Amino acid sequence: MAASRYKVLVDALASDIRSGRLAPGVRLPTHRGLAAREGIAVVTATRVYAELETMGLVSREQGRGTFVRDIAVPAGHGIDQQVVATDAVDLNFNYPSLPGQADLLRQALRELATAGDLDTLLRYQPHRGRPQDRASIAQHLRRRGITTDADRVLIAGGAQHGLAITVMATLNAGDVVAVDALTYPGFKVLAHAFHLDLAPIPATAAGPDLDALEKLCATRPVRAIYTMPTLHNPLGWVMPATDRTRLIKIARHHGPLIIEDASYAYLVENPPPPLAATAPDITVYVSGLSKSVATGLRVGFVVAPPSTVPSLERAIRATTWNTPALTTAIACRWLDDGTVDQLEAQKRDDAKARQAIARQELAGLPLISHPSSYFTWLPLPDDARADRLTATLARQHISVATAEPFTTSPHTPQAIRLALGSTDLDSLQSTLRTVRRAAVEDAYA
Numbered sequence: 001m002a003a004s005r006y007k008v009l010v011d012a013l014a015s016d017i018r019s020g021r022l023a024p025g026v027r028l029p030t031h032r033g034l035a036a037r038e039g040i041a042v043v044t045a046t047r048v049y050a051e052l053e054t055m056g057l058v059s060r061e062q063g064r065g066t067f068v069r070d071i072a073v074p075a076g077h078g079i080d081q082q083v084v085a086t087d088a089v090d091l092n093f094n095y096p097s098l099p100g101q102a103d104l105l106r107q108a109l110r111e112l113a114t115a116g117d118l119d120t121l122l123r124y125q126p127h128r129g130r131p132q133d134r135a136s137i138a139q140h141l142r143r144r145g146i147t148t149d150a151d152r153v154l155i156a157g158g159a160q161h162g163l164a165i166t167v168m169a170t171l172n173a174g175d176v177v178a179v180d181a182l183t184y185p186g187f188k189v190l191a192h193a194f195h196l197d198l199a200p201i202p203a204t205a206a207g208p209d210l211d212a213l214e215k216l217c218a219t220r221p222v223r224a225i226y227t228m229p230t231l232h233n234p235l236g237w238v239m240p241a242t243d244r245t246r247l248i249k250i251a252r253h254h255g256p257l258i259i260e261d262a263s264y265a266y267l268v269e270n271p272p273p274p275l276a277a278t279a280p281d282i283t284v285y286v287s288g289l290s291k292s293v294a295t296g297l298r299v300g301f302v303v304a305p306p307s308t309v310p311s312l313e314r315a316i317r318a319t320t321w322n323t324p325a326l327t328t329a330i331a332c333r334w335l336d337d338g339t340v341d342q343l344e345a346q347k348r349d350d351a352k353a354r355q356a357i358a359r360q361e362l363a364g365l366p367l368i369s370h371p372s373s374y375f376t377w378l379p380l381p382d383d384a385r386a387d388r389l390t391a392t393l394a395r396q397h398i399s400v401a402t403a404e405p406f407t408t409s410p411h412t413p414q415a416i417r418l419a420l421g422s423t424d425l426d427s428l429q430s431t432l433r434t435v436r437r438a439a440v441e442d443a444y445a
Contacts (some may be wrong), residue, residue: 361433
């Protein structure tokens, strides 16, 4: 049996299990039954089941057969990332934190406790935020290259909420949205929940393949383009200025809205101007403070064309009424007094240090990353299995993500994403050393 045929069969069964088409507890055909059904040798069928067992997707019971396991990723079209075990080193999720941030919070709470307007924080707030808070965010965005007034700013409960209200306010079920073939899993969750049709765009080394995007827009009714031009997750690219200009030109010609996700943009020094700075009339810009300050500070912001602001405001009312006033007050104090700028600068340095460790410990492997990002992408050879590598690492109490949560195309590449921001530097170094050893033994042997 050709190696490609064997791989296709393993991939098909793995996909059926992860998607829920094969439910937990289902008994699979016997080895002979699978061989007869697929027209393969019994020894090859045995190899297929052994591979699925190594990946943690099936279990064999002596005298009873092979059964689908109850796996950590539930039915949901591969949009959910696995929950990280409490005893595992977390290279799956990013929640970067710096020493002393808890002290900053204590000080902020003490200052709020003596503030004269504390009573107002216990009341309902305007749906899109108080004018003075939106003005603080507008001032912050000017340092990111976006000149806007407070009337175009809406305060959300984190960047994910900002994306959610953007989808609710601007798109309908069945709408076609152009996305990168590898993209942020949280947007896949939204697309699934709101029944959007994601159309994947292949990647180049510096961003989406704009020829493919233009062809897509010419042949299908694309309603929006979801993009991360400044520090793409998971590939870490920063789209060149010329490509940004062309993307905007494509959008203006064919009419789709641009949804610009800038959650990690703060990590890049002197990037090209955001799309929202050049095309504010057709771009919804979404970002927040969860990555640049703390994941528990669920304050996001949306900058939108004036025509979309009322519908975005209604979406905020429908989902949260308003962002919690207490967290918004803390965030805006830190925006005004320079604390956010200071934390962002420190995290850029921290991310650079972590990338340097990754390059050192994973030297010789084909890493894809930005020198100041909190994640790195490790492609594997075509005949390797990312699930097998993640299972090997899980047994060593290391959690990483495969390409599946990020994939929007029918083909899931064999690769893993390593989040570098959630463990201390000493642990990161030793953990990446273990990752390298496992990768070499499992994938590059």
